[in-house]
Amino acid sequence: MASTHGLLLLSPAGSFQENSSQFPTSPYRIYTSSTFIPKLWVIILGCILLVLAVIARTSSRGQLNIPKGVKGLPGPRGLPIIGCVPQLPSQHIWCQFHKWAKTYGSIYQVNLAGTNCVFISSPSIAEDLFVKRGAIYSDRPFIPAFKHDVRTHLHYVPLMSIGEDHKRGKTFMKSLLSSMPKDHLKATCRSAAKQLITRLLDEPSKFQASVEACTSGISAQIAWDDKDPAVAQETLRVTNELLCRISPDGAILNKLSFLKRIPEWVPDILQPWKVLENIRFVRERAFWEGQREKVRTEMKKGPTERSWTNTFFTSKGALPGIVDDTEAAYAVGLMAVIGSVLVSSPLQSFFLAMCHYPDWQVKAQAEIDSVCGNRLPTYNDIQKLPIVRAIIRETFRWRSPVPVGMWMLPNLGKGVPHALREDDIYNGHFIPKDSVVFALEWAMNMEETRYPDAESFRPDRWLDPDFPTYKEPLTHHPTITGHSGFGWGRRTCIGQEYTEVVHLTVVSAILWSCTITKKKDPTSGLDVKVPWYDFGPYAIVRPNPWELDIKPRDGERIEMLGMEE
Numbered sequence: 001m002a003s004t005h006g007l008l009l010l011s012p013a014g015s016f017q018e019n020s021s022q023f024p025t026s027p028y029r030i031y032t033s034s035t036f037i038p039k040l041w042v043i044i045l046g047c048i049l050l051v052l053a054v055i056a057r058t059s060s061r062g063q064l065n066i067p068k069g070v071k072g073l074p075g076p077r078g079l080p081i082i083g084c085v086p087q088l089p090s091q092h093i094w095c096q097f098h099k100w101a102k103t104y105g106s107i108y109q110v111n112l113a114g115t116n117c118v119f120i121s122s123p124s125i126a127e128d129l130f131v132k133r134g135a136i137y138s139d140r141p142f143i144p145a146f147k148h149d150v151r152t153h154l155h156y157v158p159l160m161s162i163g164e165d166h167k168r169g170k171t172f173m174k175s176l177l178s179s180m181p182k183d184h185l186k187a188t189c190r191s192a193a194k195q196l197i198t199r200l201l202d203e204p205s206k207f208q209a210s211v212e213a214c215t216s217g218i219s220a221q222i223a224w225d226d227k228d229p230a231v232a233q234e235t236l237r238v239t240n241e242l243l244c245r246i247s248p249d250g251a252i253l254n255k256l257s258f259l260k261r262i263p264e265w266v267p268d269i270l271q272p273w274k275v276l277e278n279i280r281f282v283r284e285r286a287f288w289e290g291q292r293e294k295v296r297t298e299m300k301k302g303p304t305e306r307s308w309t310n311t312f313f314t315s316k317g318a319l320p321g322i323v324d325d326t327e328a329a330y331a332v333g334l335m336a337v338i339g340s341v342l343v344s345s346p347l348q349s350f351f352l353a354m355c356h357y358p359d360w361q362v363k364a365q366a367e368i369d370s371v372c373g374n375r376l377p378t379y380n381d382i383q384k385l386p387i388v389r390a391i392i393r394e395t396f397r398w399r400s401p402v403p404v405g406m407w408m409l410p411n412l413g414k415g416v417p418h419a420l421r422e423d424d425i426y427n428g429h430f431i432p433k434d435s436v437v438f439a440l441e442w443a444m445n446m447e448e449t450r451y452p453d454a455e456s457f458r459p460d461r462w463l464d465p466d467f468p469t470y471k472e473p474l475t476h477h478p479t480i481t482g483h484s485g486f487g488w489g490r491r492t493c494i495g496q497e498y499t500e501v502v503h504l505t506v507v508s509a510i511l512w513s514c515t516i517t518k519k520k521d522p523t524s525g526l527d528v529k530v531p532w533y534d535f536g537p538y539a540i541v542r543p544n545p546w547e548l549d550i551k552p553r554d555g556e557r558i559e560m561l562g563m564e565e
Contacts, residue, residue: 066430073109073118073429076100083111092535094404094442101443107426109435115141116435118420121443123484129426129437130418130488138162138490139419141436144253144260145245145273147281155330158338159246161419162490172321172331174494176308179315180222182501184306186379189502192218193509194376194561200514201558204550208542211347212236216340218502223336224291225298225307234287239337241280243540253277288333292325308332338495343502345401345542346392350507352543353395354516355530357457364388364511365553376561377508379501383475385508390459392503393478398457399533400485401540403442418491441485513557519547 066072078084088096097119100108106122120126129137140151140161150159157169192214199210216239217232224231252273253259259273268275295309304310312319312328322328354361367387368377382389420435431437446454450468451461461467462478471477480486480500486493493499510516518527528547535541552558 067425070425070428070430073107073431074104075108075110076104078111082113085113088112091537092533094440097404097438097440098443098446101440107429109431116432117417118431118435118437119440119443120438121440121447123444125426126439126444126484126488130439130491133424134489136421136424137418137437139421141417141419143246145277147277154327156334157331158334168321169327169331170321170494172319172328173335175319175321176311176332176335177494177498179311179319180308181306185222185498185501186505188218188221189505190376190378190509192221193506196506197509197513197558197561200510200550201552204519204548207351207548207550208348208545211351212340212344214506215344215347215502216336218343219336219339221305221307222339223308223332224295225305225310226291226294231291235336235340238284238287238333239341241284242337243341245277245280284333285330288329289326291333292329308335335495339498339502341540342401342495343499345540346395346399346503347506348543349399349401350391350395351516351548352530352546353391353398353457355518355546355548356532358517360387360391360457360459361511361516364391365515368508368512372512374557374560377512379505381508382504385504386463386474386478387459388508388511389504390462390478392507393462393480393483394457394459396480396483396485397445397451399535399543400441400445401542402485403445403541404438404440418488439484439488444484513553513561514550515553517549517551519549 076084076087079086097110098121100110101119101121107118107120107125110117110119120129140159143150143159146156148155150156151161152165154160154165154169157166157173160166160169195217196210196214199213200207203210213229213232213236216236217227217229220226220228220232220235259271262271268278292309295304295307296313298304299310299313309328309332312322312332316323322331364385364387367385371377371381371384377385417436417438420431420433420437423433424431445451448454452467461469462471463474464470469478480503481496483496486496518530520526521528530548531544531546534544534546536544
């Protein structure tokens with residue numbers, strides 16, 4: 001059955017297809033979302049009735065039972081039931097959270113549609129709660145948009161609550177990461193960077209799509225030793241659908257969680273959000289399990305390149321944590337997703353920084369030329385390139401990919417909200433059980449005491465001893481490892497080294513070969529305006545598209561790229 005929307009099709013035999021690209025077989029038969037979407041008035045009527053039911057159910061609920069001798073956290077007052085949701089802007093909601101932090105302090109609470117959300121804008125408070133009290137501050141919030149409760153479902157290890165299953169899933173992921181030879185990762189990144197440069201110069205207007213193809217291609221090779229561009233594209237598609245599910249401003253169930261309470265006997269035709277999630281779930285499973293089987297088939301033919309899936313098969317029984325094929329397929333697939341989107345977001349912000357601050361591009365290019373001359377930089381040069389590292393580190397601070405935290409990635413991602421397991425008292429303030437606690441990364445990165453002139457892109461804050469962020473030796477600092485955006489305590493990212501290798505390899509290659517500039521208007525000859533801050537929604541934010549130009553620094557360097565093995 002084919003979909004005219006390009007969303008999905010399955011042949012009668014069950015083979016997975018997308019726009020003529022073949023993927024491994026799946027036992028599932030899938031139908032498109034358009035098959036089930038009812039008329040709009042039916043959805044509206046159903047939603048109105050459900051809202052009225054929820055109001056009737058919740059209107060009698062009382063306030064939090066705060067123990068004597070303590071007080072509740074400060075915070076803005078909201079409306080009954082929906083709380084402060086109407087006060088949130090449609091774009092860049094983290095800026096509103098930052099404003100509230102300036103009014104109510106470094107830790108405050110907000111009622112968002114019945115959920116008590118606690119926001120922390122102080123690293124010291126985050127350290128106190130997420131690290132020192134990690135035993136009760138390391139749980140996971142419920143995410144309504146998923147088919148199953150992912151807190152207890154090992155298919156999504158990073159979304160799980162703390163427990164034995166989560167522990168063995170995390171152990172498995174750490175083992176896979178550490179098993180990958182660093183030289184193989186460096187070689188994969190170097191090859192992908194060269195392909196990216198070619199695409200950037202051929203079509204500068206599509207630089208964001210090219211960056212995402214590069215990072216998802218690296219992930220696909222490391223996960224499955226698969227160089228097929230269609231597999232990289234499918235990894236990116238799975239990534240974007242997953243982001244929609246985990247983001248508060250993505251799937252409708254994350255906005256209207258009461259829809260999850262609809263009885264099972266209600267037909268799916270009245271629940272289009274449920275149909276869409278079923279489609280996503282089955283397609284994702286078909287892709288990840290199909291990729292696993294593809295590796296198994298290739299290994300039977302003879303030796304294959306190293307990959308996470310290859311390592312699982314060759315080490316089965318000896319690799320700690322996971323032995324089940326399906327659990328392993330999901331773990332590897334999720335690692336590929338994380339490696340794709342979390343790497344591509346800061347890389348896109350790097351292009352934005354170079355448009356606004358071309359002087360730093362010139363400085364980095366001069367540094368690379370002095371170290372590498374007419375050869376492409378390698379990861380082994382990186383200790384001699386502190387300006388390049390400072391640009392990358394400052395990009396993570398200046399335009400964080402997770403400015404307000406997100407609904408996932410406790411072990412492999414950044415800035416994730418924690419759920420409180422039991423009532424707690426902190427500095428005389430009561431914090432109730434089940435509160436969702438965010439480390440407000442945007443506010444931490446804009447704190448003027450630690451980051452003077454915080455709004456500006458200042459890589460020199462990592463290179464100049466006059467800045468409080470300066471560290472020695474400059475052969476090792478600055479580095480993105482240890483950055484607060486990678487999480488706190490028991491949920492700290494374990495993929496920081498992977499992220500750093502990709503960024504250093506790709507950014508240094510771009511700076512060596514290309515010059516990024518603002519685009520000139522062909523009529524007026526003036527620079528086309530580049531947005532200062534215009535980012536998209538979802539848990540991991542990326543800059544919205546803008547126009548720029550990318551030119552080769554000289555023809556000889558580009559010719560050398562094609563000559564390199």
